[in-house]
Amino acid sequence: MDDAQIKDMVRARYGGIASATDASCCAPAASACSGPETAPDDKARRMGYSEADLAAVPEGANLGLGCGNPQAIAALRPGEVVIDLGSGGGFDCFLAASQVGPAGKVIGVDMTHEMLKKARENATRIGAQNVEFRLGELEHLPVADNTADVILSNCVINLVPDKAQVFREAFRTLKPGGRLAISDVVNKTPLPAELQADPTLLCGCIAGAATVTETEIWLAEAGFVDVRVTPKAESRELISSWRPGSGIEEFVVSAMVEGRKPPRV
Numbered sequence: 001m002d003d004a005q006i007k008d009m010v011r012a013r014y015g016g017i018a019s020a021t022d023a024s025c026c027a028p029a030a031s032a033c034s035g036p037e038t039a040p041d042d043k044a045r046r047m048g049y050s051e052a053d054l055a056a057v058p059e060g061a062n063l064g065l066g067c068g069n070p071q072a073i074a075a076l077r078p079g080e081v082v083i084d085l086g087s088g089g090g091f092d093c094f095l096a097a098s099q100v101g102p103a104g105k106v107i108g109v110d111m112t113h114e115m116l117k118k119a120r121e122n123a124t125r126i127g128a129q130n131v132e133f134r135l136g137e138l139e140h141l142p143v144a145d146n147t148a149d150v151i152l153s154n155c156v157i158n159l160v161p162d163k164a165q166v167f168r169e170a171f172r173t174l175k176p177g178g179r180l181a182i183s184d185v186v187n188k189t190p191l192p193a194e195l196q197a198d199p200t201l202l203c204g205c206i207a208g209a210a211t212v213t214e215t216e217i218w219l220a221e222a223g224f225v226d227v228r229v230t231p232k233a234e235s236r237e238l239i240s241s242w243r244p245g246s247g248i249e250e251f252v253v254s255a256m257v258e259g260r261k262p263p264r265v
Contacts, residue, residue, distance in 0.1 A: 003161040006208075007137075010159050011112050017063060018089065018114035040064030044091075046238050047183075048072055057094040058122045066154035067205060067235060067254040068183030071095055075181075079103040080149040083173060085138050085166070085182075086110055086156025090119035090131070096152060097131045107148070108133040109141055139165040143173045153182045155254075158208045163215075167222040174261040180224070182257040185209045185239070186231060191251050205242065209252045224259030231255045 040062045041054050048069035054062065065088055076082065076099040084093045087108025097106045110116055110133065119133045136142035138160050151170050160166050170180060187209040190196075201207035210218075212229045219227045235254030242248060 015114040085153035164218040177263040
């Protein structure tokens with residue numbers, strides 16, 4: 001498949017998740033990549049979210065997607081501007097909004113109309129005044145230069161064919177001194193041919209994963225400093241549940257990705 005076909009497949013898959021009444025990790029229940037059904041809140045707990053986090057967001061914002069908790073490394077402060085790449089139902093956006101407060105702002109970007117509809121409905125339901133959701137692709141963010149203090153993302157960049165361009169856009173939209181706080185999957189050993197050719201794994205957070213080294217290089221080339229890509233060995237159990245019996249946990253691992261845009265000299 002070419003890049004456009006991959007995007008169309010990902011858009012259809014996540015549009016289906018947003019429209020479904022029950023969602024599963026990285027795919028709708030009918031998908032080959034879903035694994036046993038687990039409640040979204042249980043999945044979020046396994047990713048590192050607290051009971052307080054789960055209680056703080058509107059019902060329907062947590063779809064059980066993701067592979068970690070970028071909030072844990074974001075160190076958000078009141079008054080900051082945050083961009084969430086691939087904001088889905090708005091889960092991380094609403095958590096960020098409570099941390100940056102009314103003086104801050106959170107911008108969620110997603111390319112899926114159904115996800116945007118769900119996120120906007122969630123925001124309206126709780127009267128969130130400091131959150132907005134914009135339609136756009138991560139390679140071409142609908143955000144002005146030097147806008148954000150922090151960029152968040154949770155298990156979305158692996159779905160994008162041109163990851164280097166995503167990091168260039170992240171750099172462009174960050175203010176000088178701004179920082180990345182990303183949770184994503186990285187490839188630790190090459191996938192066997194049968195998994196690499198499986199189209200469901202391209203939109204299931206597996207086949208599109210880059211290596212740690214590739215990620216570090218792309219971040220540095222985009223201009224980031226203080227780059228860190230930290231694999232989380234404890235994610236093995238979570239990843240194995242995405243497709244039980246396939247052994248995908250031998251090939252990918254969740255990682256925290258951090259970097260900083262240099263301040264102006």
